[in-house]
Amino acid sequence: MSSDTAVSVMPKTRIPSNAEVLRTQRKERISLALRYLILGGVGLLMLYPLFWLLGASFKSNQEIFTTIWFLPRDLTRLLDFSAYYNGWMTRTEYTFATYFLNSFLIVIPRVIVTLISCTLVAYSFARFEYPGRKFLFSIMIGTMLLPPIVLRVPQYLMFKELGMIDSYWPLILPSAFAVDTFFTFLVVQFLRGTPRDMEEAAIIDGCNALQLLWHIVVPLLKPALISVALFQFIWTMNDFIGPLIYISTVEKYPVSLALKMSMDVSGEVEWANIIAISIVALLPSLTVFFLAQRYFIEGATSSGIKG
Amino acid sequence: MASVNLEKIVKTYPNGFEAVHGVDLEVRDGEFMVFVGPSGCSKSTILRMIAGLESISGGELKIGDTVVNNLRAKERGIAMVFQNYALYPHMKVYDNMAFGLKLAGLPKQEIHERVTQAAKMLEMEHLLDRLPRQLSGGQAQRVAVGRCIVKRPEVFLFDEPLSNLDAKLRASMRVRLTELHRELRDRGQPSTAIYVTHDQVEAMTMGERICVLKDGTIQQVDTPTTLYDRPVNAFVAGFIGSPEMNIRPATLVARDGGLGVEIGDTMLPLPAAFSDALRNRIGQKVQFGIRPEHIGTPRSILASGSQERAAIANCLFRLREHMGNEVYTHFELGGHDFAARIPTDFAGDIDAAERGQTIQLGFVMDKVHIFDADTGLNLTLGASQLM
Ligand SMILES: Nc1ncnc2c1ncn2[C@@H]1O[C@H](COP(=O)(O)OP(=O)(O)O)[C@@H](O)[C@H]1O
Ligand SMILES: [Mg+2]
Numbered sequence: 001m002s003s004d005t006a007v008s009v010m011p012k013t014r015i016p017s018n019a020e021v022l023r024t025q026r027k028e029r030i031s032l033a034l035r036y037l038i039l040g041g042v043g044l045l046m047l048y049p050l051f052w053l054l055g056a057s058f059k060s061n062q063e064i065f066t067t068i069w070f071l072p073r074d075l076t077r078l079l080d081f082s083a084y085y086n087g088w089m090t091r092t093e094y095t096f097a098t099y100f101l102n103s104f105l106i107v108i109p110r111v112i113v114t115l116i117s118c119t120l121v122a123y124s125f126a127r128f129e130y131p132g133r134k135f136l137f138s139i140m141i142g143t144m145l146l147p148p149i150v151l152r153v154p155q156y157l158m159f160k161e162l163g164m165i166d167s168y169w170p171l172i173l174p175s176a177f178a179v180d181t182f183f184t185f186l187v188v189q190f191l192r193g194t195p196r197d198m199e200e201a202a203i204i205d206g207c208n209a210l211q212l213l214w215h216i217v218v219p220l221l222k223p224a225l226i227s228v229a230l231f232q233f234i235w236t237m238n239d240f241i242g243p244l245i246y247i248s249t250v251e252k253y254p255v256s257l258a259l260k261m262s263m264d265v266s267g268e269v270e271w272a273n274i275i276a277i278s279i280v281a282l283l284p285s286l287t288v289f290f291l292a293q294r295y296f297i298e299g300a301t302s303s304g305i306k307g
Numbered sequence: 308m309a310s311v312n313l314e315k316i317v318k319t320y321p322n323g324f325e326a327v328h329g330v331d332l333e334v335r336d337g338e339f340m341v342f343v344g345p346s347g348c349s350k351s352t353i354l355r356m357i358a359g360l361e362s363i364s365g366g367e368l369k370i371g372d373t374v375v376n377n378l379r380a381k382e383r384g385i386a387m388v389f390q391n392y393a394l395y396p397h398m399k400v401y402d403n404m405a406f407g408l409k410l411a412g413l414p415k416q417e418i419h420e421r422v423t424q425a426a427k428m429l430e431m432e433h434l435l436d437r438l439p440r441q442l443s444g445g446q447a448q449r450v451a452v453g454r455c456i457v458k459r460p461e462v463f464l465f466d467e468p469l470s471n472l473d474a475k476l477r478a479s480m481r482v483r484l485t486e487l488h489r490e491l492r493d494r495g496q497p498s499t500a501i502y503v504t505h506d507q508v509e510a511m512t513m514g515e516r517i518c519v520l521k522d523g524t525i526q527q528v529d530t531p532t533t534l535y536d537r538p539v540n541a542f543v544a545g546f547i548g549s550p551e552m553n554i555r556p557a558t559l560v561a562r563d564g565g566l567g568v569e570i571g572d573t574m575l576p577l578p579a580a581f582s583d584a585l586r587n588r589i590g591q592k593v594q595f596g597i598r599p600e601h602i603g604t605p606r607s608i609l610a611s612g613s614q615e616r617a618a619i620a621n622c623l624f625r626l627r628e629h630m631g632n633e634v635y636t637h638f639e640l641g642g643h644d645f646a647a648r649i650p651t652d653f654a655g656d657i658d659a660a661e662r663g664q665t666i667q668l669g670f671v672m673d674k675v676h677i678f679d680a681d682t683g684l685n686l687t688l689g690a691s692q693l694m
Contacts (some may be wrong), residue, residue, distance in 0.1 A: 095335035129321065200360050201454075205407030207380035215406070219397040 007111070028050045057083050057276035064271050087277035091260060092250060096277060099258040100284075106243070106254055107236045110172045114232045115225055117178035122187035125212055128201070138189075144181040154277075156245060170246045175232075183228045190224035206233065223295065230292045234285045309337045309371040309461035311357060317365030318352050318523075326352045327364065327523045334462075334501055337492050339351055339485070341514030342503045345546070349523040350503040351466055357501065358387050358464050370462060375444075383412075384497075386455035387464040390471060392447040394454075396441040401435040404454045418457075425456040428487070445476045449667065452484070456491075463488075463500040465598060469509065477509075485513050507547050511535070519543050541594050541683035544676055550599050550635060554678065557595035557642040559588050568595050568677070571641020575618045578673045580686050593686070594678035599635070599648040601671040607653035608669035617669035624660040638668065 048070065057072035067187065088096045124130075133224045145146050159170040178184050218225070240256045247253060253261065259281060262274050278305045311334040318327035326349045334340045342350040355399065357368065359380030368376055375383050386407075394403050401422060408418045426432045429449045433476070448468060455463055468484075469477045483536040484502075491498040504510055510517045511531045519526040520543075527539045531547075538544035544552045566577045568587055575595075582626060608617045623639040628692040634654045636647045647668060649657060660666050677687045 016650065026459070062424070084560060098607065195391060195393075197389045197391050198395055201387070201389060201393040204380045204387050205454075205458075206410040211410070216395060219395070222397075 001134065004021065005279055053275055053279060057272050058281055059272055061269075061271050064275075069229035081276075083276040084280065087273035087275075088280070090258070092261070094251060094258075096255070096258065096280070098251070099253055099255045103237060103254040103256075103284075104253055106168050106171050107233055109168075110175050110236050111229050111232045113172060113176040114178075115229060116182055117176050118180065118183045118187050118228055119213070119221065119225065120182050121178040123217055125184075125188045126215075127196075128193035140181050140184065143179075144185065152241075159246065165202060165246060166248045166252065168248075168252070168256070171236075171242050175227070180232065183232065186228060187221060187224050190221060194220055226292050226295045230288060233288050237281075237285050309497060310338075311499060312369035312478070313353070313357075313366065314369075314614060315366035316353065316356065316360055316363060316368060318349070318356060318361065319364040325523070326684065331523055332518060332525060332528060334475055334499060337498050338501045339488050339502065339513060339515045341510040342501065342520055343507055343510035343514075343517055343519045343546070344520035345577075346505055346542075350505070350520055351518075352377055352523075354387075354464055354466055354501060354503050355492075357383075357462070358385055358562070359383050363644055369403045373451050377567060383670065384461035385464055386462075387456045387466065388448075388451045388468045392439070392444075392451045392471075394442075394447060394450055396439050398438075399435070400431070400437050400439070400442070400450050403439065403450060404457050406641045407458050417501040421457040421459075422453075423534075425453045428456065428490075429453050431608060444472050445480065448472065459496065462497060463498070465500065465502040467504055468583075470504070470506070477526065481509060481512055481600060484526035508548075508549060511547065519546060519549075532622075536687075537688055538676065539685055539688065541678040541685070544596050544678070544685070548598060550648065552598045552676075553602075553645045554594050554596040555640075555645070556680065557593055557641075559582060559585055559591055559593055559677070561589050567667040567674075568593070569641075570595060571640040573620050575620060575670055575672060577675070577677075580618065580673070581677065584686055584689055588686070592680040594680055594683070596676040596678060597645075597670060597674065599646045602645065602647035602650050603669050603671075604653055604656060605669055606655055607649050608671070610650075611671075612651055613671045614669070616673045617671050619669050621665050622668045624664045624666045625656070625662060627654075627660075636668075638666065640668075 010212070052070040055072060056064050058080065059067075059072045060183070063073060068071070090096060125133065125140075138139070155174075156165075159165055162169075164170050164173075174180075198220065199212055199216055204214050207215060238256060239254075243254050243257045244260075247257065251259070259274065259278055262277070263269060310334075310509055313330050313332040316330045317325070319325045342353065342681055352361060356363050357370075359375070359378065363376050365420060367374055370383055370385070388541075394400075395406065398406065404422045404425065407419050409420065413421075416484060420434070422430070426435055429452060429454065429459055431446065431449050434446055434450065435443065439450070442450065448471075451468065455686060456503055465484075469480050472480060488498055488500055502509075502513060511534075514531055515529060517534055518528045518529055521542050523555070523595060527534060527543045529537075534543060534547050538547060541554050545554055555570060557570045560567050560569050560574060562574065565579055566589065567574045603611065603617075605614075608614050620640060624636070625644075626637040627640060628635040628637075629651070632651055634657060635650050636649055636657055638645055638647065656666060675687070676685055680686055
């Protein structure tokens, strides 16, 4: 910009000198650096246990319990992945391949039935008028306040009657009936916040209730359903009590139980193996999370309403 | 080809609120009918009952010769444009338009023809590949209209389709929609349209006939000019026209040779033609109504050639708003606020007036309306018809 015009338009404005510009820029840079330093420091502090865990999978038992520095003293050990191998092979007759497979046999069907049941129940709560709807909804919310532990005993007895003990059914079946109240609630709230216009347009276009659900509502719900799938995946993957109660055969153990079992084995425990395998156990959840993150962001911007 | 017939239509919502109280209306085949009224007067409710999105609590609704009370939306031969466009966010524009046709099981070839034809008509062929979120408000609204056109419905329904657009775009879309309607009609395609708006400008400019609603009842159904010149009651008079009609309390009085209205301490003589209608109400309170353009300076009155019918009165000047070709002048008469629209060329004396100064203004008295003070009914309707 030519300084002539600037002066003629705003004759009173003082043109900042070069030195002043530099000074301001330097001040801004310093404050930025300071901010990042603090943020980085605190972030590191919070992540340290995770780094330690990672490092510990390369340490000997003795070193694990004596140092809090996360790197092993002998850095060449970082190239030695034997703990991962040994952990994976386990001391049982099954490798962790079996246990991971078992976990997926629980998690994947459970996520699928959760999505289906949640969507159906939430659709009915949010979009249909029928007698008793409000009452049923408040009952559902009521069960959210119930500590899950109080249901364990009656549920166990019920599944025992049904002959489903030591199978995956008790871990999957309840989700098919939308008992994961929190998820249903989440989807109901999401749907309530979504304008009905699009559904009405689709009704006029000739959709029946099920076509409406499939062609319009489910795509609209995508961001909410992705959150549901994600959380259900992670929570089920990490669930310990459920499998502990219902699964008794080692061959059917999911990862969470198998990990615990590796610690229980009598005799000398090689902690590096356990730590190594628990890191591996984190991977599926992490992967799913990062895959879903992209959709989270897309979902937030694609709801399609703008003025 | 279809007319829409409403007979004693009633809507009671599940919470017991009666939103529509027995509405009778005929929308003729090919007509562009506008429902207008303030927010909450049940315009949308009636439209949604016609669309099949709300159940009908009482009365009979016919589209063409068929009673459609119990038909589902898709069987009624209607299409609707929503205020928020209601495009399916996960489908491309093409699929948005084709969705209804696909559901109806039309062959792909035909769907393609219809969509491209409609896109050409609306000049939006370049948008077919976009997602709704990649459209501006005006473009989205065109897609919503296109989605209706491809269905070739008997009746088009619009629920405030332009109210999310900015003023400029709204004005141009108004013209476009009206043209589109004429185009369809000229081609001999079904084109009956019912258009809901709360904006009386839209109603006046677009409607072939306008249905004015208030609190779930019809006030008046007629052409824009008739509504403007001969409103049946004070509500219609006040709602139609912008700036709105001055409607102020007054008293009917006798004067030598006829009647007059007394507004505060000022008496304005009424024309002889009003005498028959008002004679037996002398001394009663009424509402006096006059449109801003029927008040002028002595010069503007002279220029419009209505000096013989005008009454000159002393008024208290308050404020002027320059609109370019007109000056909106706010003043007090008999203690009540009035507004006048005066052509700028004749504003003369007004231009120099100070706040609180007395100015002389002329009232074209054969254009005034006298409304019943309680019911709001237009008492001079019969009389003004004679003129
Ligand atoms: N689902 C409903 N339940 C109860 N009352 C409703 C419902 N929908 C609309 N109403 C009421 O009916 C009246 C008319 O609403 P509406 O037709 O939307 O008015 P408009 O479109 O003219 O602004 C309003 O008073 C509104 O509060
Ligand atoms: Mg409305």
